[in-house]
Amino acid sequence: MKPSGRRLRGLFLVVGLSMLALTGCGTGKYIPVLSPQGPVARSEYYLIIWSFVLMIVVVLGVFVIYFYMLVKYRARPENKDYVPPEIEGNSRWESIWTIIPIIIVIALAIPTVAVTYNLVQPPKSAAATTATKETPITIDVISERWKWVFKYPGQNIETVNYVNIPAGQPIDFELSSTGPMNAFWVPALGGMEFAMPSKDLKLWLEADHPGTYDGRSAQFSGRGFANMTFKVNSMTQAQFNAWVQKTQQTAPKLTKQTDDQLQKPGLVSPMTFSSIEPE
Amino acid sequence: MLDEGPLIWMSDALITLATIGIIVVLTYFKLWKWLWDNWLTTVDHKKIGIMYLIAAILMLFRGGTDGMLMRAQLSWPNLHFLNADHYDQVFTTHGTVMILFMAMPAIIGFFNVAVPLQIGCRDVAFPYLNAISFWLFFAAAMLFNLSFVVGGSPDGGWTSYTPYVENMFDPGPGENYFIVSLQITGIGTIATGINFMITILRMRAPGMTLMRMPMFTWSVLITSFIIVFAFPVLTAALGLLLIDRDFGAHFFTVSGGGMPMQYVNLFWIWGHPEVYIVILPAFGIFSEVISTFAHKRLFGYAAMVVSMASIAILSFIVWVHHFFTMGAGPGVNSFFGVSTMAIAIPTGVKVFNWLFTMHKGRIEYTSAMLWALGFIPNFLIGGLTGVMLAVPPADYQYHNSYFLVSHFHYVLIGGTVFGVFAGLYYWWPKMFGVLLNERLGKWHFWTFMIGFNVCFFPMYFLGFMGMTRRVYTYPAGYGWGVINLIESIGAIGMGVGFLIMVYNIVWSARFGERDTTGDPWDARTLEWATTSPAPEYNFARIPEIKGRDAWWLMKRNGESINGPKDIPFEPIHMPNNSGRPIIMSLFFFIAGAGFIFSWWILTIIGLLGVLVTLAQRSFEYDDHHYIPVEEIERTESAAGRL
Numbered sequence: 057m058k059p060s061g062r063r064l065r066g067l068f069l070v071v072g073l074s075m076l077a078l079t080g081c082g083t084g085k086y087i088p089v090l091s092p093q094g095p096v097a098r099s100e101y102y103l104i105i106w107s108f109v110l111m112i113v114v115v116l117g118v119f120v121i122y123f124y125m126l127v128k129y130r131a132r133p134e135n136k137d138y139v140p141p142e143i144e145g146n147s148r149w150e151s152i153w154t155i156i157p158i159i160i161v162i163a164l165a166i167p168t169v170a171v172t173y174n175l176v177q178p179p180k181s182a183a184a185t186t187a188t189k190e191t192p193i194t195i196d197v198i199s200e201r202w203k204w205v206f207k208y209p210g211q212n213i214e215t216v217n218y219v220n221i222p223a224g225q226p227i228d229f230e231l232s233s234t235g236p237m238n239a240f241w242v243p244a245l246g247g248m249e250f251a252m253p254s255k256d257l258k259l260w261l262e263a264d265h266p267g268t269y270d271g272r273s274a275q276f277s278g279r280g281f282a283n284m285t286f287k288v289n290s291m292t293q294a295q296f297n298a299w300v301q302k303t304q305q306t307a308p309k310l311t312k313q314t315d316d317q318l319q320k321p322g323l324v325s326p327m328t329f330s331s332i333e334p335e
Numbered sequence: 336m337l338d339e340g341p342l343i344w345m346s347d348a349l350i351t352l353a354t355i356g357i358i359v360v361l362t363y364f365k366l367w368k369w370l371w372d373n374w375l376t377t378v379d380h381k382k383i384g385i386m387y388l389i390a391a392i393l394m395l396f397r398g399g400t401d402g403m404l405m406r407a408q409l410s411w412p413n414l415h416f417l418n419a420d421h422y423d424q425v426f427t428t429h430g431t432v433m434i435l436f437m438a439m440p441a442i443i444g445f446f447n448v449a450v451p452l453q454i455g456c457r458d459v460a461f462p463y464l465n466a467i468s469f470w471l472f473f474a475a476a477m478l479f480n481l482s483f484v485v486g487g488s489p490d491g492g493w494t495s496y497t498p499y500v501e502n503m504f505d506p507g508p509g510e511n512y513f514i515v516s517l518q519i520t521g522i523g524t525i526a527t528g529i530n531f532m533i534t535i536l537r538m539r540a541p542g543m544t545l546m547r548m549p550m551f552t553w554s555v556l557i558t559s560f561i562i563v564f565a566f567p568v569l570t571a572a573l574g575l576l577l578i579d580r581d582f583g584a585h586f587f588t589v590s591g592g593g594m595p596m597q598y599v600n601l602f603w604i605w606g607h608p609e610v611y612i613v614i615l616p617a618f619g620i621f622s623e624v625i626s627t628f629a630h631k632r633l634f635g636y637a638a639m640v641v642s643m644a645s646i647a648i649l650s651f652i653v654w655v656h657h658f659f660t661m662g663a664g665p666g667v668n669s670f671f672g673v674s675t676m677a678i679a680i681p682t683g684v685k686v687f688n689w690l691f692t693m694h695k696g697r698i699e700y701t702s703a704m705l706w707a708l709g710f711i712p713n714f715l716i717g718g719l720t721g722v723m724l725a726v727p728p729a730d731y732q733y734h735n736s737y738f739l740v741s742h743f744h745y746v747l748i749g750g751t752v753f754g755v756f757a758g759l760y761y762w763w764p765k766m767f768g769v770l771l772n773e774r775l776g777k778w779h780f781w782t783f784m785i786g787f788n789v790c791f792f793p794m795y796f797l798g799f800m801g802m803t804r805r806v807y808t809y810p811a812g813y814g815w816g817v818i819n820l821i822e823s824i825g826a827i828g829m830g831v832g833f834l835i836m837v838y839n840i841v842w843s844a845r846f847g848e849r850d851t852t853g854d855p856w857d858a859r860t861l862e863w864a865t866t867s868p869a870p871e872y873n874f875a876r877i878p879e880i881k882g883r884d885a886w887w888l889m890k891r892n893g894e895s896i897n898g899p900k901d902i903p904f905e906p907i908h909m910p911n912n913s914g915r916p917i918i919m920s921l922f923f924f925i926a927g928a929g930f931i932f933s934w935w936i937l938t939i940i941g942l943l944g945v946l947v948t949l950a951q952r953s954f955e956y957d958d959h960h961y962i963p964v965e966e967i968e969r970t971e972s973a974a975g976r977l
Contacts, residue, residue: 086814089732089799100728107726111719116717120688126708129629130700140696145635145688154638157680164676164726169669171728176665201504236499237595239660239735243801248730250661252596253498253589257662266818270813274494274735277499279419282806303621328441 076269088243093269094262095179096246099171106167134211172213174200179262180228192260194228195219196332199238199251199273200323202280207332211300215312216327218287222296223266234319238281239274244286248274263290280323287326303328310334342421347484368378376912378462381869383469384447385766390473391441391755397480398437399833401429403826406790410823411809422807424509428483429918430493431513435520436476438613438747441755443472443524445616446555448762452862452869455540455551455878455885459929460533462910463958464526470920475516478927482512484670486932489513492805494606495576497587497598502580511931514577519923520683521573525890526561531555540861542880546640549860549884550626550633554619556648558612564651565608572601577950581933588749596661603654603920611650614746615643617754618685621707624757628704629857632884635688639708641679642688659727668727675725682718686711701856702776706757709784710749717745735805738798744791756780756836763843764850767869772847775839781834786828793818806959853974859887864896866974872907872962874892875971904968906961913958919948 092098178192196207197219206219221227231240231251241248242261249259261270273284291299307330315334316322361367374382391925401540404425408417417425451459459465482488486508491500500510535556539548568734573585576598585591587598633639655663655671663671689711698704707805720742724730756779763771803814809815854863864886876898882888889896926941928934971977 087796087799088801097732100732103726104723104729104732107723111723114683114713115801116721119712121690122711125690126698129693129696129698131697133696138697140629140631143634143691143695144631144632145638146691149691150635150638150684150688154684157683159677161679161722164722168672168726168728169665172669172672173665175728175731188471210728217736236504241801241803243350243732247728248660248734249731250658254662255596255662261889263947270801272801272803275496276423276735276805278490278504279423282419282808291688 079141086165091244092246093244093267094245094246094264096261097173097244099174099179100247103167103171107164110164114157114160151215168274175202175260176258178228178260185299192226192228193221194230196230196232197251199231199233199235199240199277199284199320200276201235202273202284203318203322203324204240204271204273204284204286207334208300211304212331213300213303213307214329216324217285218289218326219271220289220291220296220299221261221263222293223263223290225293226260226262229261231257231259235321236277237275237283238277240271242269242271244269245288250275262289266291266295280321283323304330306330340421343484350484354790371914372912375917376466376914377916378450378458378466378910378912378916380447380459380462380465380872381766383465384444384449387440387444387447387467387472387764388759390476391437391444391525392441394432394437394476395752395833397728398429398432399830401425401432403830405429406823406826408807409809409819412809412813412816413821414808416485417807420490423805424483424488425488425490426805427495428479431479431489431517431666433747434493434603434609434613435517436472436479438751438755439520439524440472440476442558442616442751443527443760445551445620445755445758445762446527447757448766449862450531450552450555451534451538452765452865452873453552453860454535454538454543455861455874455880456534456538456912457777457877458872459530460538461526463889463913463916463952464531466913466916466947467919468523468527468530470916471923472520474516474920474924475518475520475523475758477853478519478924478931479516482509484760486512494599494602496602497576497579497593498589500576500580501588502583503588503590506536508931511577511580514573514580515923515927515930517575518570518577519583519927521570522923523571524562527565528559528566530559532559532563535559540874540877540880543885546637547880547883547885549619550622550636550639551616551619551860552783554615554622554643557643558615561608561612561647561650564682565605565612568601569605572598572605575601579929581930599658599661600654604651605656607654608647608650610743610747611646613751614647614754617751617757618643618709620708620754620758620761622799623858623860624703624707624761625692627692627761627856628701628707629700630857631692631696632859632887633688634692635684636696636883638684639688642684645681646678649681656725656727656730659730667728672725672727672730676722679718679722693935700778701760702771702773703760703856705777706753706760706778708782710753710757713745713749713753713784713787714748716792717742717747717749719748733798736798736804737794737802737804741791741794741798741802744794748787748791754786756783759836761856762862764855764867765862766854766868767844768850769843769847770850770855771843772839775835775842779835781837782835783829783832785824786830786832789825790822790829791825793822854886859884861885864889866976868972870970872909872967875904875907875967875976876902895976897971900977904964904971906963907967908959911960912957915948915952919945922948 069297073266194209198205204217226329232251232255233251235297238251239248240251240259245261245263249257264294267290269288272327273281308327309331310329312334361370404417408414408422489509489512491505491510495513499505535552579586579588585593587593587595600920622633653671653675655667656675659668725734726741760771760776797815799819800813800815850867853866878896922941922944926938929938929941
């Protein structure tokens with residue numbers, strides 16, 4: 057029999073490479089997490105890469121020792137009479153492989169803690185294309201069953217299943233839910249946060265450039281969960297201002313009837329309203 | 336039941352046919368009495384272990400079928416093989432069955448099969464309680480499986496987060512099945528934890544100090560502690576949830592001032608240690624298998640014990656990593672992130688000790704060893720992606736995505752399931768006196784291992800591509816379709832591997848090589864000192880332990896397990912069989928059904944039955960017997976050990 061190790065290695069290579077080929081080797085369209093479109097996603101991406109590098113070092117180290125042992129010390133007809141020595145342990149070697157993981161964990165823990173604290177603050181948009189720095193926009197996100205409702209308290213606008221944001225500006229999403237928990241996730245712009253009943257969780261996101269990004273719910277909430285998606289349209293500040301103005305003037309008011317309709321379980325197409333409280 | 340559609344009707348028909356078939360066969364061959372006397376009423380730990388393992392393999396089939404259904408549904412965009420409701424039920428039962436009704440009984444089965452033999456004693460500390468534990472698990476498993484034909488399965492995920500599982504969003508009996516059957520099996524599991532804790536601490540053969548115990552026994556001792564500390568939390572969480580659902584309380588409903596997060600906390604305070612409950616015994620199995628087939632003693636024994644103990648302690652302070660994205664502050668997330676990463680340190684120590692156990696050894700690639708060796712790279716991938724998940728900001732991107740799905744399948748399959756397979760091939764001769772076929776074993780290993788990697792490795796990429804868990808379908812255009820199709824093909828490979836294992840079991844029962852020596856692997860620990868299968872009393876004379884790897888030492892010194900020839904045997908004190916555990920669990924089943932459907936008369940009947948059977952036991956004075964010396968001599972000489 058061929059040493060099992062070699063087959064394993066071959067297998068990993070084949071699977072890994074074909075996956076990369078299939079996914080088109082990092083095109084942003086298909087792998088949003090690995091092609092961040094804003095400062096929040098970017099800082100998370102760097103941590104992902106850093107943790108991956110550390111882990112690949114461990115993988116390589118262990119695999120080398122593993123295959124060495126499997127091949128070198130396999131039973132063969134020639135070593136039939138070989139009686140292995142009884143070895144209790146070796147404190148020097150054991151200390152080494154205790155200390156190395158400790159070092160790796162520390163190397164991972166320090167940037168982890170730093171970024172964890174950073175993400176609570178609004179992102180500093182170093183790569184922002186728009187020069188103007190305005191006050192952050194607050195958008196209340198409410199997950200109803202099974203739709204996403206976005207309220208712009210400053211602009212007095214409500215949208216359903218899509219959200220327009222200005223590029224280069226931090227957005228303060230305030231998440232809550234009227235039913236079960238959901239999770240608000242726009243992979244291209246940054247990691248998720250839960251939308252929970254009776255609790256406002258905050259999520260800062262920012263897009264570098266104008267563009268359209270997919271968002272979805274990541275927490276199972278029942279029948280319509282799989283279709284609980286929305287679009288994030290990032291636009292220039294001027295386009296955004298124009299959209300706000302146009303919406304305030306032309307979009308219908310949110311009626312009591314429509315609001316009741318939204319609170320019932322079900323799926324709806326994107327909607328736009330020029331008020332956030334039902335009348 | 337009538338409006339469920341052809342899939343369920345077919346299952347109904349098959350279940351009915353199978354039940355009728357079993358009854359007919361048992362009646363035709365007049366096997367009822369044999370079944371009752373030898374198996375259903377037994378308090379023998381070895382037989383209970385075998386029953387646990389049979390149940391676990393059946394449940395692996397059930398959970399695996401769920402998995403295949405899910406893979407079929409997801410294998411291409413916009414499929415309509417299952418609808419959303421069915422898919423939700425299938426992933427919920429898949430997770431619950433695999434963790435609670437497959438992984439748990441499998442490892443507890445090995446506790447029963449191996450531990451009393453490894454520490455040189457005749458039974459567990461509380462044999463009668465042990466039988467109750469098994470039958471409670473069995474009743475719970477039956478109750479849980481019943482859900483899928485009566486009233487609908489639970490559909491809130493195996494974590495069943497509130498508030499989704501509260502009555503207002505998820506009415507009907509489905510969710511009650513989850514709560515009640517976990518509650519019942521949990522009682523049995525706590526009893527098992529206590530049982531093995533006491534067995535190992537109090538019943539070791541003379542001379543077997545703690546630091547001379549086989550590594551599997553160590554893993555069971557530590558696991559038992561985790562069980563005893565973790566499971567009561569689950570009991571509390573499920574109890575509160577049941578009160579919410581059955582009696583309209585508001586522990587976890589916002590509308591009545593309850594806190595859904597409280598459930599999430601309680602669930603994971605149990606749930607995280609739970610994953611170590613199923614992985615640590617697998618570590619123990621790998622330790623035994625690797626040292627046996629490398630023909631060397633385990634490298635760094637003391638470090639292995641310390642590592643396992645620290646993993647157990649750490650397992651209780653990492654639960655928040657399951658919900659980094661639920662709004663805990665950066666301080667909390669940082670603490671739990673770093674404490675989670677810290678688990679990698681003792682785990683790494685263990686991996687290197689296993690690798691160095693093989694150093695200068697002579698590695699025999701038996702089926703059991705293949706599973707142990709396959710475990711190392713696969714678990715490494717699962718463990719390291721676990722460290723990546725422990726970075727909170729990165730977890731914001733991975734949480735509930737397929738990256739997570741892949742991670743926990745790599746650790747649970749690459750760890751626990753591989754461990755169960757390794758244990759099956761390793762201890763099969765001890766359990767049945769027959770070896771499993773090595774050739775088929777290797778086919779089983781390679782098809783399953785390759786299928787497993789093809790199925791789950793691509794999921795890491797799907798996670799980065801934004802696919803979330805528990806979606807029953809997805810539109811075209813995300814690039815997910817081809818990858819999902821590849822995964823489904825891998826799942827078929829795993830299914831084929833499972834079938835080869837079943838065929839191996841059937842084939843070996845008829846044609847397999849008989850184990851006449853009791854020690855087919857030239858192994859090191861005491862269970863291999865007695866015959867295969869071990870006699871009812873395990874050891875005719877309790878052995879004297881002179882060091883670690885006790886049987887290896889005895890073999891080297893040319894000692895017999897029965898000691899010097901001239902000392903006569905003494906009668907052996909053994910517990911009596913009892914039919915009460917199975918009857919008691921039947922009453923638990925009845926009470927459980929009452930709680931599920933809110934039929935209170937049924938509940939009262941069931942609970943009264945439980946109380947009556949408990950009371951009966953306390954008035955039972957004649958609960959043991961002695962095996963006479965002549966019978967011991969007869970058994971031992973038949974095995975050629977006099």
